[in-house]
Amino acid sequence: MKTPILKLSIKRSISIFFSISVLLFACNENPDPDMFQHDLDPVGVTQNWQEVLPDIFSEAGIFVDDDESLFQAIEQADAGSTIYLAPVTFTETFRIERSNLTFIGIDGINGTKATFNRLLVNNRAENLIFSNIEGAAIPEKFKMKIRDVKSHSSLRSGSKKHLKIHRTGLAANVAHYIFEIRLGDGPYDVVNLHRVVNEYRPYHPVRTKGEVFMVHGSSQDFDDIFYSAGAYGNINPMTSSPEYLASMGIDVWGIDLGWTSIPIEETDLSFFEDWSLQKDVDHTLSAMSVARLIRALTGQGFGKLNLLGFSYGGAVAYAAAGDETQQHPIKRDIKGIIPVDIGLKYEPNEENMPFIATECELAIGTLQQISEGNLVNDVSGFIALGNLAAADPGGESPFNPALTNLQLLLYFGVFPSENPSTEAWHFAAGTLDGLSFIDDDRWVALVQNLAPYMPLRPRYELSQCLCNEEDSYLDDNLGNIQVPILYIGAGGGFGDVGEYTPTLTSSEDISSFIVSLDENPFADFGHADLFMAYNASELVWEPLRIWLLDHHKSKNSL
Numbered sequence: 001m002k003t004p005i006l007k008l009s010i011k012r013s014i015s016i017f018f019s020i021s022v023l024l025f026a027c028n029e030n031p032d033p034d035m036f037q038h039d040l041d042p043v044g045v046t047q048n049w050q051e052v053l054p055d056i057f058s059e060a061g062i063f064v065d066d067d068e069s070l071f072q073a074i075e076q077a078d079a080g081s082t083i084y085l086a087p088v089t090f091t092e093t094f095r096i097e098r099s100n101l102t103f104i105g106i107d108g109i110n111g112t113k114a115t116f117n118r119l120l121v122n123n124r125a126e127n128l129i130f131s132n133i134e135g136a137a138i139p140e141k142f143k144m145k146i147r148d149v150k151s152h153s154s155l156r157s158g159s160k161k162h163l164k165i166h167r168t169g170l171a172a173n174v175a176h177y178i179f180e181i182r183l184g185d186g187p188y189d190v191v192n193l194h195r196v197v198n199e200y201r202p203y204h205p206v207r208t209k210g211e212v213f214m215v216h217g218s219s220q221d222f223d224d225i226f227y228s229a230g231a232y233g234n235i236n237p238m239t240s241s242p243e244y245l246a247s248m249g250i251d252v253w254g255i256d257l258g259w260t261s262i263p264i265e266e267t268d269l270s271f272f273e274d275w276s277l278q279k280d281v282d283h284t285l286s287a288m289s290v291a292r293l294i295r296a297l298t299g300q301g302f303g304k305l306n307l308l309g310f311s312y313g314g315a316v317a318y319a320a321a322g323d324e325t326q327q328h329p330i331k332r333d334i335k336g337i338i339p340v341d342i343g344l345k346y347e348p349n350e351e352n353m354p355f356i357a358t359e360c361e362l363a364i365g366t367l368q369q370i371s372e373g374n375l376v377n378d379v380s381g382f383i384a385l386g387n388l389a390a391a392d393p394g395g396e397s398p399f400n401p402a403l404t405n406l407q408l409l410l411y412f413g414v415f416p417s418e419n420p421s422t423e424a425w426h427f428a429a430g431t432l433d434g435l436s437f438i439d440d441d442r443w444v445a446l447v448q449n450l451a452p453y454m455p456l457r458p459r460y461e462l463s464q465c466l467c468n469e470e471d472s473y474l475d476d477n478l479g480n481i482q483v484p485i486l487y488i489g490a491g492g493g494f495g496d497v498g499e500y501t502p503t504l505t506s507s508e509d510i511s512s513f514i515v516s517l518d519e520n521p522f523a524d525f526g527h528a529d530l531f532m533a534y535n536a537s538e539l540v541w542e543p544l545r546i547w548l549l550d551h552h553k554s555k556n557s558l
Contacts, residue, residue, distance in 0.1 A: 072328065086108070086114060087105065129142060164179070213308065336483050428526040
């Protein structure tokens, strides 16, 4: 095998800082947990935050930690908004003229609380809530304990607030949290919000040194491609990017988009008719807001989050960042985006014309399917192939007698697909004899655990945007994006083609790296190798960690 090469490129006025730390670990051995322990300090947390959270969470909260941001929040908040206050003293005079707002103070270290020096409330204002705030003459009728906020705000807005918390303790003091959140009235308007974080004791995280929110690709969820990545039963910092990053001091968040929870037995998918990529964007931004609240409750401050999107998730990240450009900064949750092996636009040159034409054809064909009532990208048959490969890998495939069950599954992973992104695009590098950088059984396990159903409309919307012949809402605000951008590509995936989209933004902080291990693109590092390869921790996760660390601004008021 060739010596690994990390292709780096620099955009505009940014100096690259990727001094990659080469980690010498055996590919198939569990690493020593002590290798991943760092000098991370405990932080103060809101007492019993896990019990308080369901009563106060809002999927569209506004976070303020100084006088200026509070003035902005009061001015920009919509009716029904919740404004979370850091445990600081607000020294200016604040006048509340509006109704239907909730103000909740978050406890800080040693029990410090949000404090108003002077607060004036218009007597005609109605339905205001002030909870856990000190120092101001708040009218008694507006005071409310945190325990009472949930029922009051739910009655006020008519919303169906729903949040459940699950925690699993892992090796090396890393914990995995899952927060089940309802974000709408539809049968599957429920997302799972994940957190993987280093703790010094249960429910008490260490002070993190960087943060990321991860969005998975098509037909996957957070577990499939990030957390387990096919290594079920052997999850450790060398097989799991979230566990690696968390062990190195990063606060890792992620989402299972709503369609991932649909069981394979479901027969009525008519609700997919209106399920666009925009719905996944809305769910992602709502989940990010809840993540920021949990970070505040657990001593990590009020800071915004870096949004990483793999494959389809990268399109979600671009669209979400674009949407936020149309909001006042006080209402934004994204501080940087990390699109992984995806782009929204091809550079319009002769080399890319065949790919653009293919995307246009795909957009037309997909729209035709939708108009005929086919609303679903159904991979249940592919999952069945994975089950066959797991049960009888060497058995003759009933679908292709020339191949074994395992070889047929490998075929779909390693051979260039009809994906129009690049000529040699493949999911994982390898041959019918086996994968180059991933254990074969991890590929099988990944396929077995895919989400069976995904709405088809987002596929049309993405192809329409890449085709670039018609207006697409996905790139309407692309040029307004100013947050830092890190593009990560695979030489055998979308590769350097994905470097073009960031240049269409207004960001002045753009960098990228392409992982390329073979001059032959058909054998090069594949799409999923970025998160599943033996050496992904060295080639991908470590430079990602360094970028996150470099872009972590320690404005931590808790």
